[in-house]
Amino acid sequence: MMNYSLYLYTFLTIFGFWLALQINKRWKSIIFNSFILTVLILVTILVMGKIPYDDYMQGNAPINHLLSLSIVALALPLYEQLRQIAKQWRIILSVVLLASVFSMFSGAMIALILGATPEMVATVLPKSITTPIAMEVSAHLGGLPAVTAVGVVLAGLQGSIFGYLILKKIGLRHQEAIGLSVGSVSHALGTVSCMEIHPKAGSYSSISLVLCGIISAILAPLVFKIIYVFV
Structure with missing residues (x-):
């Protein structure tokens, strides 16, 4: 018999997000954005209340x-910037292509240096693309999709917390470049962070996460083979 009282946890999540928004309105922080604050609030409530995950x-x-609907909603700011994006499609495609290949190679090479097996390399390789695509790519390469999902979340959290901050610190000022950079390595979580800071950065981040997912899904098998041919 279904315990419908469990659905009260949905309201707990909504409350956590609402509280994070109120804090974010009064205390603007690039690192502690509304998403990160929501996670911290919910983790604190679950631990203190001893609520089973x-x-x-x-x-x-x-x-x-x-x-899925939240991902589709990212199309709105993308549409708003569509005319400007159409004028720069060659640059955007080049940047996203390089970012996708570099993200896959960097994760796989670090795993190899640390002594990872081919199974773990396949698991880590798609860490910088959105979860559903990453899990499919991992399974196709012989990796562990469940572990890949954890890697995707960690990559997203790191980009959401530090991505925008680091890029600003090194002197990157163009919101387009910041958006493409964060979206290419931190997918939806990084895009949400960019969206809160600047609409243009969020727009470019959203197109980056979509293109990176497509490009990585196509090139991942080739990258995986190249790694084991030359290493």
Whole structure:
């Protein structure tokens, strides 16, 4: 029999996000954006309340099912910048292509240096693309999709927290470049972070995450083969 009281955890998530937004309005921070604050608030509540994670995830199903819609919603700022993006499509495609290849090679090479097996290399290789595509790529290469999902989340969190900050510190000023950079390595989580800071950065980040997913899915098998041919 279904325990419908579990769905109260959905309201807990909404409350956590609402509270994070209120804090973010009064305390602007690139590192502690609304997404990071929501995670910290919910983790604190779950730990202090000794709430089983499985129960929370089951009760949070209505929001989890909205993930696909949230990705589609990123098309709005993309549409708003479409005319400008169309004028720069060659540069955008070149940057995203290089970023996709570099992200795959860097993760795989570090794994190899640390003594990873081919299975783990295949698991780490698609870490910088959105979760559904990354898990499919990992499974196709012989990796562990569940572990890949964890890697994707970690990459997204790092980009969401530090991506914009580091790029600004090194003197990168163009919002277009910042958006393409963050979106190419930190997918949706990085895009949300960019969206909160500057609409143009969010627009370019959203197109970057989409193109990186497509390019990486196509090139991942080739990159995987090249690594083991030359290494």
